[in-house]
Amino acid sequence: MTEIRYTQDHEWVRLEGDIAVVGITAHAADALGDVVFVELPEPGREVTQGEAVAVVESVKAASDVYAPLAGRITESNADLESSPGNVNLGPEAEGWFFKMSLANRAEFDALLDAAAYAKLVEEA
Amino acid sequence: MSETLLTTPLDTLHRERGARMVPFAGYAMPVQYPMGILTEHLHTRDKAGLFDVSHMGQATLKGPDAIATLEKLCPGDIAGLKPGRQRYSLFTTESGGISDDFMVARVGEDELFLVVNAACKDADFAHVATQLPVGTTLTRHEDRALLALQGPLAAAVFARHAPASAAMKFMDIADLDVIGLGRVRATRSGYTGEDGFEISIPGDRAEAFARALLAEPEVAAIGLGARDSLRLEAGLPLYGHDIDTTTSPIAAGLTFAINKRRKMDWGFLGGLVMRDELDNGPSRLRVGLRLEGRAPAREGAEIARPDGTVIGVVTSGGFAPSLNAPIAMGYVPAADAVDGTELAIIVRGKPLPARVSPMPFVPHRYFR
Numbered sequence: 001m002t003e004i005r006y007t008q009d010h011e012w013v014r015l016e017g018d019i020a021v022v023g024i025t026a027h028a029a030d031a032l033g034d035v036v037f038v039e040l041p042e043p044g045r046e047v048t049q050g051e052a053v054a055v056v057e058s059v060k061a062a063s064d065v066y067a068p069l070a071g072r073i074t075e076s077n078a079d080l081e082s083s084p085g086n087v088n089l090g091p092e093a094e095g096w097f098f099k100m101s102l103a104n105r106a107e108f109d110a111l112l113d114a115a116a117y118a119k120l121v122e123e124a
Numbered sequence: 125m126s127e128t129l130l131t132t133p134l135d136t137l138h139r140e141r142g143a144r145m146v147p148f149a150g151y152a153m154p155v156q157y158p159m160g161i162l163t164e165h166l167h168t169r170d171k172a173g174l175f176d177v178s179h180m181g182q183a184t185l186k187g188p189d190a191i192a193t194l195e196k197l198c199p200g201d202i203a204g205l206k207p208g209r210q211r212y213s214l215f216t217t218e219s220g221g222i223s224d225d226f227m228v229a230r231v232g233e234d235e236l237f238l239v240v241n242a243a244c245k246d247a248d249f250a251h252v253a254t255q256l257p258v259g260t261t262l263t264r265h266e267d268r269a270l271l272a273l274q275g276p277l278a279a280a281v282f283a284r285h286a287p288a289s290a291a292m293k294f295m296d297i298a299d300l301d302v303i304g305l306g307r308v309r310a311t312r313s314g315y316t317g318e319d320g321f322e323i324s325i326p327g328d329r330a331e332a333f334a335r336a337l338l339a340e341p342e343v344a345a346i347g348l349g350a351r352d353s354l355r356l357e358a359g360l361p362l363y364g365h366d367i368d369t370t371t372s373p374i375a376a377g378l379t380f381a382i383n384k385r386r387k388m389d390w391g392f393l394g395g396l397v398m399r400d401e402l403d404n405g406p407s408r409l410r411v412g413l414r415l416e417g418r419a420p421a422r423e424g425a426e427i428a429r430p431d432g433t434v435i436g437v438v439t440s441g442g443f444a445p446s447l448n449a450p451i452a453m454g455y456v457p458a459a460d461a462v463d464g465t466e467l468a469i470i471v472r473g474k475p476l477p478a479r480v481s482p483m484p485f486v487p488h489r490y491f492r
Contacts, residue, residue, distance in 0.1 A: 033160055033161055033162075033349070034160050034161055034162035034163075036162070036418065036420065036443040036450075037418045037419050037420060037450075039472075055472065057419065057420055057443070058161075059161040059162055059165075059349060059353060059442060059443050059445070060155075060349055061422075062420070062422065081418075084418070088160075
């Protein structure tokens with residue numbers, strides 16, 4: 001069974017066993033507009049929670065993507081380099097950014113659940 | 125503190141069409157519609173796009189001294205402008221900079237029609253007003269909307285509504301009848317690099333006119349986001365970014381706007397400063413830059429030589445949808461401004477290889 005959590009920075013985190021898959025939410029992708037470039041972290045990089053690790057650029061502007069948890073990057077979605085528009089097509093599917101191992105499971109549990117995130121978007 | 129934004133006569137229409145509205149020069153303006161900037165941009169290059177540019181300043185300068193008054197403030201040949209013709213010009217400053225760029229058209233023997241940038245309009249019109257002799261008047265047209273219909277199919281679409289427009293060529297101006305809507309003032313010009321028209325129409329008829337154009341299958345509503353990427357690809361400078369009071373027309377690559385006759389006496393604001401700059405050569409120049417890779421470089425990014433020496437700054441930059449690649453404009457020393465020169469733009473601390481490129485990046489397709 002997969003579990004999904006969200007961050008205040010409009011990222012989603014899906015737990016698949018010991019690995020967390022990370023991307024930006026549909027709300028964030030829509031707000032950014034057409035994504036034309038992404039810069040992804042190198043696998044093997046150790047990251048702290050909240051560290052800027054990736055960049056997403058739309059026609060309009062550049063935004064940072066943060067590590068939602070402490071851990072180590074295990075994989076980046078290389079398809080996004082040639083097809084950055086996948087972030088708009090499937091922000092919570094083929095538009096994933098990177099995968100990472102978790103240093104501390106409690107950090108995941110402390111993130112927003114779907115209801116809390118929906119409330120955040122609604123209040124924004 | 126929230127400041128009340130002005131709205132254009134098309135405000136209701138923008139919101140009805142799902143536009144994302146943003147503050148721009150004191151107005152609530154559509155930055156994009158649900159189609160998105162990328163598709164809006166490509167649609168304009170492929171078919172026709174309708175832009176609301178009603179925030180821009182429109183005015184009539186009329187009287188026996190209208191031409192002489194304007195010629196004091198700009199380096200253009202206004203006296204030589206034939207009735208029915210339009211020209212691009214610049215308001216210059218005493219120190220040889222640019223206080224705005226604008227379009228001027230001659231609509232009568234002693235009558236000029238001006239269109240200036242929204243953010244500069246109050247200052248521009250106040251500036252002109254200080255020069256007015258008795259008998260010459262400046263009248264602002266705050267009651268008029270301005271729509272731009274741009275793209276390779278714009279002329280065919282507009283001719284269905286205003287048949288007389290078919291006879292116009294690039295930079296012509298004419299007062300025309302639009303079927304069912306009466307008189308409008310149209311120029312065959314715009315700021316996208318495409319053929320098209322800018323149409324001035326009384327505000328109370330603008331929405332009906334916009335709806336009629338948007339009902340045409342070729343036409344989509346286009347926001348300010350795509351307007352910016354279109355003009356960037358066309359190599360056209362944006363006031364407040366690529367040109368301002370610190371950039372001279374010569375450094376900006378706008379020397380063409382300094383008319384030959386006007387160079388006889390340099391009798392306009394900042395003229396003598398510009399004469400010296402032309403004689404000695406400008407120290408820096410506005411250039412186009414094409415980056416390797418896909419990462420865009422934005423306004424404010426530093427431009428460096430391959431050895432790392434910072435030599436300039438990006439004044440406009442972004443992703444060019446028609447080229448599927450990032451492009452930028454910026455200023456560099458004249459010695460580094462030669463087409464093909466290898467430079468780098470520093471983005472997030474990393475030098476991205478870039479090359480000085482001729483502009484326009486995408487060829488103009490005006491109807492001459």
